[in-house]
Amino acid sequence: MLGIALKMLFRDRAKYAMLVCGLSFCSLLMCQQISVFCGLMMWTTATVRNIGAPVWVVDAKVEQANEVIPMRQIEVERVRSVPGVAWAVPLFIGMEQARLADGSFQNVQLTGLDTGTLTGRPMEMRAGRIEDLRLPNAVIVDQVAVEKFRKKGIKIQLGTTFEINDKEARVVGICHAARSFFGQPYIYTTFDRAMEYTKPTRKQLSFVLAGPSAGVTDEELAARISRLPGLRAITKDNLFWLTVLWYIKNTGIPISIGTVVILGIIVGIAIAGQTFYLFVHDNLRFLAAFKAMGARMPTLAAMVLLQAFSVGFIGYGIGVGLVSWFGSVVLVKEQPPFFMPWQVPTFVAIVIVFICSFSALIGLIKVARLEPAVVFR
């Protein structure tokens, strides 16, 4: 009878198409919006992922990775004095303006790496060598800088120069870095030169990056450093989640994205639920005939469930497939934000199962209440 059920479904083309379209749209909307949300949250943690140090030391009041409360440079030495610290280096992160050759400005995120070790260096160099960062006035720009400057009519290549606070910056490398939430290009230089590029203030140290000695975990090290007055040490993973949670709590992003996701669920339930209800309702006479002919309730329930979950499976496949295709297209350009971990399609699958179960339940209630004798009325 399951084969009969599928034939009844697939050959009722209008309702079948409506059901599949509704569930595809619902899957697409939810999957795409949640993936965009995840992508946005990944952007907020770009600094953490780009630098990649195991333990980050910040001012005690700092709540997330994009919030910088400058510290004194002496804090590096204080961190180094903590037992279990294998290494500790300074890191500068600050917003500056780059002045281009034609006189226009571009906001950039200046990243000053420890001059000796270049800890936090970009993971992928597309042109030039990272070691050249130690040359005079040397900077490395990311792919976003290349894009942004190109839009302003300037082709960035090795040897290109621009100014930061009236000081020359010469491009010695082009790297690829995770895109930041605000979309500013990353300009890498050494910590010492970053101090030259920025206006002098009493406190200029943004972060201290630290690593544990053998036998000490990141968490243990962070706990030990956090005992220092005025400092807070956070492991990379914790900083990642603190940042994500901060944006969830303090911005309207989850509400706006969540609204669309809920809309997707409502649309899915409305379209799929209603259409499936109509489908079952239209077939009630025939289901009653099956009942009269001796079909038992479990058989009819299996038929209805198979029909509901078949359209659910197909709709889900189309919806998530389209989102995957969309993702593969946007990932090349890294815009709009898009990140689809396995949890996203799993969540969408659960919602679709819920919608199908809900739709099937409505149909099953009708079928269960159906008296076989109605076929004679």
Next chain:
Amino acid sequence: MSNLAINVENVVKSFPAGDTRTYALKGATLDAKFGELLMIVGPSGCGKTTLLSVICGTLKCEEGRLTVFDHDLRAMKEGQITRFRCENVGFIFQQFNLIPTLTAVENASVPLILNGVSTAEATRRAGEVLEKVGIGEKRHSYPSQLSGGQQQRVAIARALAHEPRLIICDEPTASLDAATGQKTLDLLKSSALQPDRCVIVVSHDNRIYHFADRIAEMEDGRVTGIHNDPKNYHHA
């Protein structure tokens, strides 16, 4: 085996109607024999279809005695009745009730599949029955591609496919013109009626009364008369 296929004695069936109950059957008594076509006739609302529903087990009666092929249907549980119906009863409905999205052969194979026959075997056997009722060439047509008479033939094939012992027909000619109605009853009698089978037809159509072996006349929830000479029966 007794020659009595169905024995209905003083059967009562009522339906709720607000605070009271409406009695559709008020002590109906009826017998049907193997190898006969019994027609139940009577005015609208006299309880013909309710009696038919009670006999085939789609409705449970409240009082009386009901024996079908030596099975006491009142003593059987719901699941047992469903199983009994699946194995022993073939249905021909007034509106045919053919599934519009299934072909003729797929429609006819449904009772076989319900009885656990594989889809391939059910299709083969349903095809044979369609040939028998003269509509084999339309086996792959959908109901919407068939005329009323052809649809009723498919419905007859579906009722006969699993070789049930009881064929229940509810107003089989109501949706057909006179000539097609005559042909349908002719076909039903020739193909369905066997010595080990019983066919019960409920009908308003006095043009087909002569196909019956006996006629049971109903009025106000009771069987008021049995006529053994249908050819000379004239309903009042």
